[in-house]
Amino acid sequence: GDSVTQMEGPVTLSEEAFLTINCTYTATGYPSLFWYVQYPGEGLQLLLKATKADDKGSNKGFEATYRKETTSFHLEKGSVQVSDSAVYFCALSDQHGNNRLAFGKGNQVVVIP
Amino acid sequence: GAGVSQSPSNKVTEKGKDVELRCDPISGHTALYWYRQSLGQGLEFLIYFQGNSAPDKSGLPSDRFSAERTGGSVSTLTIQRTQQEDSAVYLCASSFRAEQFFGPGTRLTVL
Numbered sequence: 001g002d003s004v005t006q007m008e009g010p011v012t013l014s015e016e017a018f019l020t021i022n023c024t025y026t027a028t029g030y031p032s033l034f035w036y037v038q039y040p041g042e043g044l045q046l047l048l049k050a051t052k053a054d055d056k057g058s059n060k061g062f063e064a065t066y067r068k069e070t071t072s073f074h075l076e077k078g079s080v081q082v083s084d085s086a087v088y089f090c091a092l093s094d095q096h097g098n099n100r101l102a103f104g105k106g107n108q109v110v111v112i113p
Numbered sequence: 114g115a116g117v118s119q120s121p122s123n124k125v126t127e128k129g130k131d132v133e134l135r136c137d138p139i140s141g142h143t144a145l146y147w148y149r150q151s152l153g154q155g156l157e158f159l160i161y162f163q164g165n166s167a168p169d170k171s172g173l174p175s176d177r178f179s180a181e182r183t184g185g186s187v188s189t190l191t192i193q194r195t196q197q198e199d200s201a202v203y204l205c206a207s208s209f210r211a212e213q214f215f216g217p218g219t220r221l222t223v224l
Contacts (some may be wrong), residue, residue, distance in 0.1 A: 032211060042214040044204065045119075051211075089156065098169050099211060100146060103156035 002027040004090050014112050015082055021075040021107050023064075023090035031092040033057075033066050033073040034101070039088045047075075047088070058065035085111045115139065117216035119205050125222045126195055134190045134219045138207030145188050146213060147180060151201035159203075162188065195223045 007022040025033065035047040035057070048057030062077045073090060074090035090104040118137045124131050138145050158172040163184040173179070175203040177195075182188040193200055200223045206213040 006153075036215075043217040044206075046212060046214075049212070091156075093211065098161045098163065099144070099157045099208070100161055100169070100172070100211075101148070101213065102158070105155045 002031060002092055002094055002102050004092055004102055004104040006090050006107055007094065008105075010108040010110060012110045012112065013080060016079045017111075019075070019077045019084070019109065020081045021088055021090075022110070023073045023075065023104060025071050025073065025090075025092050027092055031094070032069075032074075033064070034091040035062070035064055035075050036089040036091060036103075038089070038106075040086070078111075080111045082099070082111045084111055085109060104113070117205055117207050117214055119203075119216040119219050121219060122217065123220045123222075125224065127224050128197060129194055131191065131193045132195055132221065134192075134203050134221070136188045136205030136207075136216060138186065138188070138205070139209075140186075141219075142207035142214075143185070144208045144211045144213075145182055145207045146208075147188070147190050148204040148206065150204055150218070151199045156204070157188070166194070187222055192221075195221075197223050199223050 003026045005024050034049045036044045037047045048059040050057040050066035056065045057097045064075045087106045087108050089106045091101045094100045120135045143164045145162040150156045154197050160180045161169040177193045180190045202218040204218045205216045
C-alpha cells in the first residue's frame with residue numbers, strides 16, 4: 001500500500017541554521033503530499049501541501065517541492081527560529097476515494113538559541 | 114470559528130474496561146476520520162465517515178474497536194475490553210474538501 005518514509009532520528013540545530021527533513025513516498029497513483037507540524041502540547045496542523053508533480057508548497061518560510069521522478073517531498077527552511085521546534089510529519093493522501101492520510105514516523109526538530 | 118473538539122482530553126482506564134471517545138467535527142464538514150498516534154506505530158488511520166455512506170473501517174485493528182457517527186456530525190469511537198497496547202493518542206479530523214483539520218486528541222492510558 002501507499003507509504004511515507006522520513007529520515008530517522010531527531011534533528012537538533014542552532015537558530016538561523018538551514019533545515020532539511022527528507023521525505024520519500026511509495027504510491028500506486030498520484031497522491032497529494034503534505035507536511036503537518038505538531039507544536040508542543042498542541043494538535044496536528046497543516047503546514048503546507050502540493051497536489052501534483054512539480055508543485056511547490058510553502059508557508060511560514062518552509063518549502064517543499066513535489067518531485068515525481070524521485071518520489072520525494074523534502075521540507076526545507078532557510079533560517080530556523082526557536083519557535084520552529086516541533087515534530088514534523090510528512091503525509092500523503094490516498095487517492096482511492098477517501099483521502100485518508102498515510103504518515104511518516106515524524107521528526108522532532110529542536111532549535112537551540 | 115470553532116475547530117474540531119475531542120473529549121475527554123485524557124482517559125485512564127483499567128485493562129478489560131470499555132471506553133468511549135468523542136469527536137465534534139467542524140460544522141458543515143462532511144468527512145470525518147479517526148487516527149491513532151502511538152510510539153511504536155506512529156500515526157495510523159482507523160476509520161472514515163463520509164456523509165451518510167457506509168464507513169470505511171479498514172484501519173480498525175481488531176473487532177474490539179468500533180465507531181459511529183450520529184446525524185452526520187458527532188462521532189464516538191468505542192474500544193471494548195481495552196488492552197495495554199491500546200494506549201495511544203486518538204486523533205479525530207474533519208474535512209470539507211481535501212484538507213483535514215485535526216482535533217487535540219484524547220490520550221488513552223490502559224493500566
